[in-house]
Amino acid sequence: MDWASRYFEDIGERADYQTLVLRSGEWLEVLLGERIAGTSMRALVVALHVGCGGSPSEIEQRIDRDGWRAGLEESHGVADWPSISILAEQLYAFAIDGVVTDTRLPDDVEARRSHLEALFARAARLMELLPPNWEPNPRHPWSLSGTYASALARWKMDREAPITTAEIARLGRLDDKTVLNALGRQLHPDAKGLIAADEARGWLMGRRPRKFRPSRWLNASDDQDSRSPDRTDNEPDIVMVPVDAHGASFLPTLARQTRGTGSERLGFRIGAKGDEFVVHDYFEALDALKGMHPPRWRRPNAEGNWGIVRGEPNWRTVPRVEIDRLLHEAGFMATPSAQA
Incomplete structure (x- = not known):
C-alpha cells in the first residue's frame, strides 16, 4: 500500500479539504463581493475538477446553473488534488x-x-x-x-x-x-x-517500539515505501524470545495482573530496576526488550517471588502457534494468526 492509500485509509474523508476551499470562497465574497468572488471561484473549482480527471464542460455547466458551491460539492476527488x-x-x-x-x-x-x-x-x-x-x-x-x-x-x-x-x-x-x-x-x-x-x-x-521508529529518511538505502523494513505481509512462523541465565524464556505465561480493566489488566514488567514499566501487549514487550542492552524482565523464582532477571545474548525460537496458545491460556484476546 502506497503512502497516499495508507493516508486515506487512516484519515479518509475526515480530511475534508473541500471545507478549506469553501471557506476561501466565502471569505472572498465578503472581501471582494459576490460577483468577483464568483468569477474567481468558478475558475478555481473548474481547475480542481479537471486536475482530478473531470470534464471541464460538465462542471462549468453545473456552476453556471447552480453556482460555484454546487460545483465544488460535485467536484469529486478534491481531497486528491495534489496542491x-x-x-x-x-x-x-x-x-x-x-x-x-x-x-x-x-x-x-x-x-x-x-x-x-x-x-x-x-x-x-x-x-x-x-x-x-x-x-x-x-x-x-x-x-x-x-x-x-x-x-x-x-x-x-x-x-x-x-x-x-x-x-x-x-x-x-x-x-x-x-x-x-x-x-x-x-x-x-x-x-x-x-x-x-x-x-x-x-x-x-x-x-513504544511498535508505534515509534527512528526516522528512515536518514538511511540512504531505505526505499521510503509505506511498509516499514521490518514488516511483512504475513505474521512470521517463529518468534525470537530472550532467555535468562537459568534458561527460562520470556513467554506470555509471565503476564501479571496490573491496573486496568479486562485484558488490559494483564501486563509484563520489563526494564532495569528503577526504570521498569508495564507493557500490556506481549509483542510490544518483545520489541522493547530487543532495544535493551541487556534486556531485563520480571519472572517468579522457585518460591514464587517475582524478581528481575537479565537476558543472555542468545535468544531462542518459539513457534508462533505456541506463542498464540500461551497468550490464549493467559487470558489475552485471540491474535490474528490464532484466528486464521
Missing part, C-alpha cells in the same frame, strides 16, 4: 515513519533534507495563515494541525533539538500523563522543561 493533499500526506508519512515520499528524489540524505526543509517551510506558512475556525475536524488526532504538530516534533528531534513532553506524547501516540509520569526517572527535562532529542528518542523506542 492540497500531497502536503498533508507527506507530513503524515514523515510523522509516522520519518520518510520522504517524493519518488523523484535521489537516494541521498542531503537531497531529502532539502526537500524536508521546503516542506516544513510551506507547512508553517499554511498553518500561520489558516484561521482557527476554518480547519475541518480540528479535534481529530490527524487533523491538519495535528498532523503538522506530529511531523514537526519528529523534524525537531531529527535535528537534535530538544522537544516538549507533549511532542513526545504525539510521537509515541500516548496520552500526556504517561509521559509526565516518566519525568525525573527516565526523562530528564532541562531548565525550560524540554527533553534532549537523544533521550526522547531512546525512551520512545523502548516504551
Whole structure:
C-alpha cells in the first residue's frame, strides 16, 4: 500500500479539504463581493475538477446553473488534488515513519533534507495563515494541525533539538500523563522543561517500539515505501524470545495482573530496576526488550517471588502457534494468526 492509500485509509474523508476551499470562497465574497468572488471561484473549482480527471464542460455547466458551491460539492476527488493533499500526506508519512515520499528524489540524505526543509517551510506558512475556525475536524488526532504538530516534533528531534513532553506524547501516540509520569526517572527535562532529542528518542523506542521508529529518511538505502523494513505481509512462523541465565524464556505465561480493566489488566514488567514499566501487549514487550542492552524482565523464582532477571545474548525460537496458545491460556484476546 502506497503512502497516499495508507493516508486515506487512516484519515479518509475526515480530511475534508473541500471545507478549506469553501471557506476561501466565502471569505472572498465578503472581501471582494459576490460577483468577483464568483468569477474567481468558478475558475478555481473548474481547475480542481479537471486536475482530478473531470470534464471541464460538465462542471462549468453545473456552476453556471447552480453556482460555484454546487460545483465544488460535485467536484469529486478534491481531497486528491495534489496542491492540497500531497502536503498533508507527506507530513503524515514523515510523522509516522520519518520518510520522504517524493519518488523523484535521489537516494541521498542531503537531497531529502532539502526537500524536508521546503516542506516544513510551506507547512508553517499554511498553518500561520489558516484561521482557527476554518480547519475541518480540528479535534481529530490527524487533523491538519495535528498532523503538522506530529511531523514537526519528529523534524525537531531529527535535528537534535530538544522537544516538549507533549511532542513526545504525539510521537509515541500516548496520552500526556504517561509521559509526565516518566519525568525525573527516565526523562530528564532541562531548565525550560524540554527533553534532549537523544533521550526522547531512546525512551520512545523502548516504551513504544511498535508505534515509534527512528526516522528512515536518514538511511540512504531505505526505499521510503509505506511498509516499514521490518514488516511483512504475513505474521512470521517463529518468534525470537530472550532467555535468562537459568534458561527460562520470556513467554506470555509471565503476564501479571496490573491496573486496568479486562485484558488490559494483564501486563509484563520489563526494564532495569528503577526504570521498569508495564507493557500490556506481549509483542510490544518483545520489541522493547530487543532495544535493551541487556534486556531485563520480571519472572517468579522457585518460591514464587517475582524478581528481575537479565537476558543472555542468545535468544531462542518459539513457534508462533505456541506463542498464540500461551497468550490464549493467559487470558489475552485471540491474535490474528490464532484466528486464521
